[in-house]
Amino acid sequence: MRVRQVVVCVQNASWGGLRVVVRWRAWRTGAARHDDPRVQRAHEGPHPGAVRITARCHVCGKPFAVGDTRVRDHCHLTGRYRGPAHSTYNLNYKDSHVIPVIFHNLSDYDAHFIIEDVANAFEGSVELLPLTKERYIAFTKNVANTADRYGARACVKLRFIDSYKFLSTSLDKLASYFDRSHMRILRAEFRHLFEEEFQLLTRKDEFPYEYVDSVERLLETRLPPRESFHSSLTGDTVAGDDYAHATKRVEQVRYREPRTVQRPVPKNGRSPPGGCI
Numbered sequence: 001m002r003v004r005q006v007v008v009c010v011q012n013a014s015w016g017g018l019r020v021v022v023r024w025r026a027w028r029t030g031a032a033r034h035d036d037p038r039v040q041r042a043h044e045g046p047h048p049g050a051v052r053i054t055a056r057c058h059v060c061g062k063p064f065a066v067g068d069t070r071v072r073d074h075c076h077l078t079g080r081y082r083g084p085a086h087s088t089y090n091l092n093y094k095d096s097h098v099i100p101v102i103f104h105n106l107s108d109y110d111a112h113f114i115i116e117d118v119a120n121a122f123e124g125s126v127e128l129l130p131l132t133k134e135r136y137i138a139f140t141k142n143v144a145n146t147a148d149r150y151g152a153r154a155c156v157k158l159r160f161i162d163s164y165k166f167l168s169t170s171l172d173k174l175a176s177y178f179d180r181s182h183m184r185i186l187r188a189e190f191r192h193l194f195e196e197e198f199q200l201l202t203r204k205d206e207f208p209y210e211y212v213d214s215v216e217r218l219l220e221t222r223l224p225p226r227e228s229f230h231s232s233l234t235g236d237t238v239a240g241d242d243y244a245h246a247t248k249r250v251e252q253v254r255y256r257e258p259r260t261v262q263r264p265v266p267k268n269g270r271s272p273p274g275g276c277i
Helices: 018-032 037-041 048-053 088-090 113-121 171-177 183-190 193-198 216-218 240-253 258-260 264-276
Strands: 070-074 081-086 098-103 126-130 136-143 158-161
Touching: 070 088, 081 088, 113 126, 113 136, 113 158, 193 240
Parallel strands: 098 158
Antiparallel strands: 070 081, 126 136, 136 158
């Protein structure tokens, strides 16, 4: 089953949609474990000989070396055969009940009102990892009704983390240092782009923070002029080559709306740290 990713830009968004996702996740986990007959066929798969002649581990992607122990890896929920794997990776390839929710600079901006909202959104305790009394590195919401009555299965946990705390330098520098051939997460997000178009996304773009002061600004169909990138805090404006890069990206990738044009910016910022972490 595939769930199409939906990105919604709204004001005063509630946790209603999140509750639906969590309940669906809990139902899917329970149904797969207890009701799906395929679980009983966990060891079904190709002939053992086919596993022995396969060249690469499907988990790490590396070739099997002489003397490596290879096993048939399968999904513990559905029993579906996934491919041959190194024995160590097979043992550590476990089902996780933790759903990471990643915000950049969470502890300095969004944490307080999100904690208050998520704590009362549905039943379950909240675990905090504080930095100070007012700032948090991470917090976890336990979804109480997703655990079984005997405690044999852990409940689903929503773990909110601040990606900024896991980075050694700025996103701009990380994006410039990252080997383009290792950007597998970012490439998967934009697999529909040609290589030249993709290369434009491997560099972090500037954003006109002070210019975008309303939702209506996001509905404009052209890139704002260079003067719109001016920051009253620093007194600086975007450099000429940076603005030229943004213009080229908009023209070549041909996004139709600025909110779609700007969407690769946070994805670009997110993906290098995602690969590093």
